[in-house]
Ligand SMILES: Cc1cc2nc3c(=O)[nH]c(=O)nc-3n(C[C@H](O)[C@H](O)[C@H](O)COP(=O)(O)OP(=O)(O)OC[C@H]3O[C@@H](n4cnc5c(N)ncnc54)[C@H](O)[C@@H]3O)c2cc1C
């Protein structure tokens with residue numbers, strides 16, 4: 001039978017979104033393989049989490065043991081290895097997350113599994129599992145087939161799939177921990193939260209960029225309000241830093257920082273070559289500028305040609321509403 | 325060439341290399357240094373302190389050394405013929421050799437080493453500016469009169485690519501025998517030298533000399549004053565002369581090969597780029613070109629020719645920001661131009677165009693005034709012609 | 721402290737248009753510039769910093785073409801002591817597990833305390849080689865490492881998790897760490913240093929030299945098949961959002977939210 005085993009992920013008592021996102025994919029694959037979806041949850045006192053997952057109409061296998069309070073690659077690997085032997089799933093799925101990348105490759109080597117990391121699509125064609133993944137930061141797609149094997153392994157990109165809504169209630173089954181005693185090759189020490197007030201824009205996930213088009217520092221709140229709603233950090237063109245609207249370490253460009261946010265929303269920035277050089281690592285660029293010929297538009301994914309003062313405050317409001 | 329300019333051998337002391345003993349501490353260098361109005365740089369002080377070898381490391385850590393724009397005013401003014409700025413560059417070298425440069429400088433240097441340009445662009449795309457133009461590319465065994473050297477900034481920065489594009493159109497129109505280099509063209513090293521990367525600069529000199537000597541050209545025409553001056557001062561083994569494009573244009577005008585049939589009724593103030601004027605003594609040719617346009621009223625800055633105010637674009641400053649929040653020199657320059665009532669600030673250097681254009685926007689004068697490369701102005705004339713008459717000479 | 725640092729020579733495709741080669745199984749890289757993989761550059765710096773602090777020596781290992789020697793020389797100019805470059809067409813380079821096997825083959829019989837890799841290569845973006853390598857070498861590992869502290873035979877690795885959170889783990893040496901960008905500020909390799917590094921040893925080896933049977937690391941051995949590459953259809957670069965200001969704001973907000981961008 002071609003079952004699909006999905007490894008749920010949680011941290012600090014919270015189920016991570018990827019766990020559910022994978023359920024957008026797993027059922028159709030399981031069906032094509034003629035099996036069912038099993039979600040594996042390793043943790044300590046994770047009853048409610050198990051129920052939540054089961055609410056998506058899947059079977060949840062729970063190992064509830066203080067040994068699994070925090071993620072540990074060695075312990076996870078031991079358990080998965082044992083459960084792959086016991087349950088013989090046709091496919092194992094986990095997230096391409098800080099946890100998944102720390103675990104999946106080692107597991108693949110240990111068990112000799114066909115392994116495709118960071119997938120954004122998955123199909124079964126004539127019994128063969130085929131994954132889609134991106135190369136060259138999304139400029140090329142690759143179709144990769146897993147050779148015939150008892151078990152294959154893929155890791156799924158975060159946010160590549162929309163988490164399905166809860167459906168019917170599935171079953172929660174507690175299973176014995178295959179791990180009888182603690183392992184001490186690798187010890188979890190602690191979590192450290194990001195320091196607040198100490199922004200390093202090269203590490204920011206979302207950036208709001210301001211340029212000379214903002215005109216005066218009294219307009220700064222326009223950008224700050226937007227940044228607050230979408231949890232972005234502020235950065236700027238040299239013009240904006242020169243004007244003292246932002247400290248120098250927020251300057252983006254050849255003589256500033258090179259940034260690589262997932263989202264860069266810039267307003268009143270013309271897109272001078274020296275600025276563009278610093279944002280080439282940005283995944284999605286939104287440009288708001290009143291000049292239709294501003295070079296920034298050649299770089300942007302989304303463009304609004306208008307006065308930023310007419311657009312940004314409303315955008316902030318709409319985002320507030322939509323995000324609830 | 326000049327003293328202190330020749331490549332030094334490793335075992336020379338700092339004082340010998342820069343002739344520090346020759347300094348009489350007259351202070352003319354600092355007195356003329358334009359950046360003193362906005363930074364703490366005191367170049368005389370460095371010339372004095374660097375005499376003490378034990379102090380060098382400490383001096384190299386002073387961020388002031390990165391404020392120098394390599395305008396060469398100090399060298400022009402020094403009564404003893406020293407090049408005070410090269411002491412600062414020597415200190416920058418210590419930083420570069422230690423590997424602990426600012427990341428922006430590191431990236432520019434690495435890109436120059438790997439791809440032949442400081443802009444982090446692939447070598448393979450160096451000629452992309454030619455798109456849509458039919459440009460003659462030089463072949464080593466083919467004789468050509470004028471071999472063009474474009475410059476990394478003109479080749480890659482869309483704001484100034486127009487310099488090269490308009491040049492191609494003008495050359496065809498004037499029937500000039502020309503060719504451009506292919507993607508083999510490699511950074512001249514002007515900014516690499518001022519950033520203090522001696523080893524890389526030496527490598528560029530060797531590679532470029534070898535490359536350029538291969539071509540059977542009568543002369544090299546550089547579009548940027550930085551390449552022009554660098555070839556003429558740092559490349560002892562080049563086998564052909566190097567001129568700046570404004571010199572070629574002046575020549576064409578004189579020979580009657582270049583005629584501007586259309587006029588331009590504008591008040592233009594010409595900004596002398598440090599690398600063209602102060603450093604290479606080309607003052608009149610650009611002015612002659614502008615004056616040849618009918619209707620142009622050419623006015624002068626108070627600080628013109630040898631006394632021209634530096635725009636702060638050179639000296640590696642494209643990659644190093646000064647901490648000072650005091651008005652940029654380019655802004656001062658733009659204000660001066662505005663006070664003169666100029667319609668256009670003309671320059672013949674990509675760095676000047678970039679810095680002045682930026683300053684123009686900072687001052688909010690976009691509506692009243694314009695910053696333009698001379699080739700940009702000529703291109704506009706050309707366009708006016710294209711629009712007004714249908715029977716233009718055929719391009720080749 | 722004996723350190724091995726694995727690095728890769730990759731094309732910079734951030735600004736370039738990527739086209740497939742005539743066979744459709746690779747990309748046409750004629751218009752790209754190549755350089756050390758970003759994360760690997762940080763790995764080199766971290767290994768040199770550790771060498772400077774704790775004494776020791778660093779061996780660079782890279783699988784790649786002759787052109788990549790310049791990158792290896794740069795790493796040696798920064799302080800790495802010697803290098804092994806493995807060049808062999810038979811390696812199934814698209815499979816991180818095969819790549820890891822080759823790297824392991826070059827390292828396993830030597831004495832080592834730490835092995836560094838970049839956490840992810842910019843070209844294939846799999847983020848898998850380092851952790852697979854650890855398993856093959858039979859040592860502990862930590863992925864996405866943003867800080868390294870070494871104390872009596874143990875290393876404290878700060879792993880970067882999502883949302884700015886870090887996880888600190890303690891592992892005993894020897895170990896493999898996959899290094900995340902931003903862990904340090906990579907130094908510049910001055911050209912004089914690169915010239916001097918010409919004197920350092922750079923061994924070029926193939927599978928036979930390493931004693932790795934071809935059948936363990938080639939396309940046959942790989943358990944995945946790269947069936948095809950294709951250029952995804954992307955909407956024309958900028959999507960211009962039109963309408964009255966309010967509509968524009970509303971449309972953009974919904975694009976951002978629905979697209980999971982915010
Ligand atoms: C040596 C050197 C180094 C440099 N290094 C850097 C660097 O590291 N980083 C950097 O960013 N720049 C750098 N620059 C400067 C760069 O060339 C540009 O001048 C600068 O990026 C321009 O900043 P800007 O886009 O904010 O301003 P501008 O170019 O003036 O653009 C302002 C834009 O705002 C728009 N606008 C105005 N009002 C509104 C409105 N109400 N609503 C919407 N849009 C509006 C305008 O249409 C315009 O496009 C450097 C320049 C030099 C010479």
Ligand code: SF4
Nearest residue numbers: 357392393395396398
């Ligand atoms: S070159 Fe110009 S900026 Fe540099 S020290 Fe001399 S006068 Fe000052």
Ligand code: SF4
Nearest residue numbers: 347348350351353402
């Ligand atoms: S101008 Fe020349 S002699 Fe005078 S202080 Fe400066 S370096 Fe010395």
